[in-house]
Amino acid sequence: KAGVTQTPRYLIKTRGQQVTLSCSPISGHRSVSWYQQTPGQGLQFLFEYFSETQRNKGNFPGRFSGRQFSNSRSEMNVSTLELGDSALYLCASRAGTVGELFFGEGSRLTVL
Amino acid sequence: DQQVKQNSPSLSVQEGRISILNCDYTNSMFDYFLWYKKYPAEGPTFLISISSIKDKNEDGRFTVFLNKSAKHLSLHIVPSQPGDSAVYFCAASTGNNRKLIWGLGTSLGVNP
Numbered sequence: 001k002a003g004v005t006q007t008p009r010y011l012i013k014t015r016g017q018q019v020t021l022s023c024s025p026i027s028g029h030r031s032v033s034w035y036q037q038t039p040g041q042g043l044q045f046l047f048e049y050f051s052e053t054q055r056n057k058g059n060f061p062g063r064f065s066g067r068q069f070s071n072s073r074s075e076m077n078v079s080t081l082e083l084g085d086s087a088l089y090l091c092a093s094r095a096g097t098v099g100e101l102f103f104g105e106g107s108r109l110t111v112l
Numbered sequence: 113d114q115q116v117k118q119n120s121p122s123l124s125v126q127e128g129r130i131s132i133l134n135c136d137y138t139n140s141m142f143d144y145f146l147w148y149k150k151y152p153a154e155g156p157t158f159l160i161s162i163s164s165i166k167d168k169n170e171d172g173r174f175t176v177f178l179n180k181s182a183k184h185l186s187l188h189i190v191p192s193q194p195g196d197s198a199v200y201f202c203a204a205s206t207g208n209n210r211k212l213i214w215g216l217g218t219s220l221g222v223n224p
Binding site: 004 | 144146148153154155156157158161201203210211212213214215216217
């Protein structure tokens with residue numbers, strides 16, 4: 001069974017640009033969560049989607065948004081990029097709304 | 113306000129010895145706890161979990177202990193192996209939304 005797939009794996013953007021990251025969950029999983037990981041802050045929860053609806057949201061500004069499609073694939077978008085947005089963005093899926101999360105390898109974003 | 117705290121940023125042990133990673137939490141409503149392991153440039157992988165109705169859960173070399181009165185859990189790895197060198201994250205959740213709250217991680221180094 002294929003794992004969680006995130007694209008792109010690496011990307012470089014400049015301040016003010018916007019970026020879209022994609023996540024394909026494990027087949028059959030309907031919940032997708034997004035996390036930001038930075039060295040000093042650990043794993044910071046961004047949001048969770050289940051059946052195309054946002055169930056939970058972390059404490060990030062409105063520049064961070066996401067959505068989930070009917071096939072459970074998810075995208076997250078960051079607009080007006082700032083230097084501090086440089087991080088590893090991790091996507092995780094699970095079958096329902098409880099239980100362990102299965103993570104992808106992440107998308108490494110560098111903002112110059 | 114860090115609800116889940118891993119107070120040791122790093123830990124070093126000899127191969128074959130026991131590794132003990134600690135995690136403290138402040139929210140007494142947490143009822144499900146998980147440990148994840150993360151290698152560089154990879155997403156976290158699930159290790160072991162424990163429900164608040166138990167005080168111990170064991171899976172091979174990994175055992176998690178939960179002390180609810182002290183709001184403390186620990187992960188024991190016996191015997192430690194060089195391949196266990198990674199960052200270990202503790203996470204907790206509560207309620208129906210099951211949003212995971214993460215610690216900042218402890219970097220474990222196992223020396224041959």
